[in-house]
Amino acid sequence: MRFLFLLLSYTMNAxxxxxxxxxxxxxxxxMVRKHFVEIAGGKKARIAVLPQASSRPNRGEASVEVYSxxxxxxxxxxxxxxxxxxxxxxxxxxAIWFPGGxxxxxxxxxxxxxxxxxxxxxxxxxIPFAGTSAGxxxxxxxxxxxxxxxPGLAGGNTPIAKGLGLVPELIVDQHFIxxxxxxxxLSAVMDHPDRIGVGIGESTAILVRGRKFNVxxxxxxxxxxxxxxxxxxxxxxxxxxxSRLSLHIFKAGQTFQFK
Numbered sequence: 001m002r003f004l005f006l007l008l009s010y011t012m013n014a015x016x017x018x019x020x021x022x023x024x025x026x027x028x029x030x031m032v033r034k035h036f037v038e039i040a041g042g043k044k045a046r047i048a049v050l051p052q053a054s055s056r057p058n059r060g061e062a063s064v065e066v067y068s069x070x071x072x073x074x075x076x077x078x079x080x081x082x083x084x085x086x087x088x089x090x091x092x093x094x095a096i097w098f099p100g101g102x103x104x105x106x107x108x109x110x111x112x113x114x115x116x117x118x119x120x121x122x123x124x125x126x127i128p129f130a131g132t133s134a135g136x137x138x139x140x141x142x143x144x145x146x147x148x149x150x151p152g153l154a155g156g157n158t159p160i161a162k163g164l165g166l167v168p169e170l171i172v173d174q175h176f177i178x179x180x181x182x183x184x185x186l187s188a189v190m191d192h193p194d195r196i197g198v199g200i201g202e203s204t205a206i207l208v209r210g211r212k213f214n215v216x217x218x219x220x221x222x223x224x225x226x227x228x229x230x231x232x233x234x235x236x237x238x239x240x241x242x243s244r245l246s247l248h249i250f251k252a253g254q255t256f257q258f259k
Contacts (some may be wrong), residue, residue, distance in 0.1 A: 018095075018128040019209050020167055024174045025100060025133035026202025029217045035207075036130045037070045040095030045072040048093035052080060052109040053101030053134035063099050083113040090119065095128045098135025104145040104161055106138055116164065123166050136174045136200060141165030142192055144173055144184065151183050155234030158188040167208050169258055170198045177201040177220060189224045190240045193231045196258050197224035204252075212257040215250045223248040223256055 021036050040047050047067050051060030060077030067075040078089045090096065096119070098106065110116050123129055129139070137143055143163030150157075171192065173185045176199030189197040200206060201219025215221050225246040234240045250256060 016126060016210065017166075018123050018126050019207060020123075020139055021128065021130035021205055021207055022136045022139055022167075022172060022200065022213075023130070023132035023205040023217075024136060024176060024200030024202050024219065024221075026175060026178060028132050029203055029205070032205045032216050033066065033070055035216070036095065036097070036128070037067060037072045039128050040072060043071060043073045044094070046074045046092060046094045047072050047076075047097055048090050048095070049075065049077045049097045049099065050090075050106070050110070051077055051099050051101075053103060053106035053138075054099060055101065055105070059101075060099065063097055067097070080109055080113040080115070083115065086113060087115065087118060090115070090122060093122075093127065095130070096122070098129070098131030098138060100133030100135060102145075103134035103137040103143060103163070106134055107143070107161070107163060110164075119164060120166065129166060133174050136172055138163045139166045140170060140172045141168040142171050142188070142195055144171065144188060147181075148184055148187070153183060153187050153190070153240045154236075155238050155240055156191060156236035158184045158191065160188065160191070169196055169211065170208075171195045173197065173199045175202055176222060182222070185222075186224060186245075187240060189226050189245075190231050190234070190242050193226035193229060193242075196227070198222070199224075211259060212255055214255045215252050217252055219251075221250045221256075223250070225258075 049060045049063045140163040145161040185197040199222040204217035204219035206213040229245040231242040
């Protein structure tokens with residue numbers, strides 16, 4: 001009953017930015033997909049799929065099929081070939097879904113089409129957004145676009161790019177446990193100690209509303225918080241150091257409040 005109450009509390013609220021469903025890749029759990037359809041409006045939902053992270057010729061088709069089968073009223077893939085038409089399709093959507101691929105490519109294509117600020121505005125207007133893998137990483141303002149050339153805790157070692165900033169407090173990393181990405185997230189957090197690192201395991205999601213998130217799915221979510229830590233300034237390429245960083249590990253049904 002408690003978990004059901006948590007789910008019901010993560011629905012659309014007028015006047016607030018939209019709920020974010022951020023999936024760590026590796027397959028989105030059925031319950032997460034169903035919940036996304038529910039908050040999108042169920043049989044009245046209009047889900048716009050933005051598949052530009054992928055380079056496949058049939059990109060977006062699988063997402064359209066999945067959400068259609070789950071009962072969404074209308075699901076459609078948005079092409080950016082005509083930015084004004086794309087804007088209109090996003091405008092009428094009750095929810096947005098970002099499939100996986102390359103988060104850098106996704107951001108570049110949205111930016112080229114002049115849609116980045118518009119998409120942020122739709123989120124501020126209360127439209128729920130969801131994404132997996134690359135579609136999860138792009139939710140950050142400080143985005144990890146790819147792996148470092150060499151692993152290690154050194155200043156500037158983790159590449160950083162600009163993301164959509166739908167949840168600017170967090171640096172989101174995906175496929176976190178399966179691909180052993182702790183060092184790159186730690187390094188990114190020590191470079192940007194005012195942000196909170198969130199590593200999401202595969203088949204796992206966080207549901208972000210305001211300044212808290214709830215965990216759904218099968219795996220773990222790791223949080224690295226350096227906001228109250230003592231971090232030594234590191235020149236690019238030099239070893240990083242810090243003390244009193246907070247580490248949290250969450251599983252399904254648990255909540256993290258980032259005040």
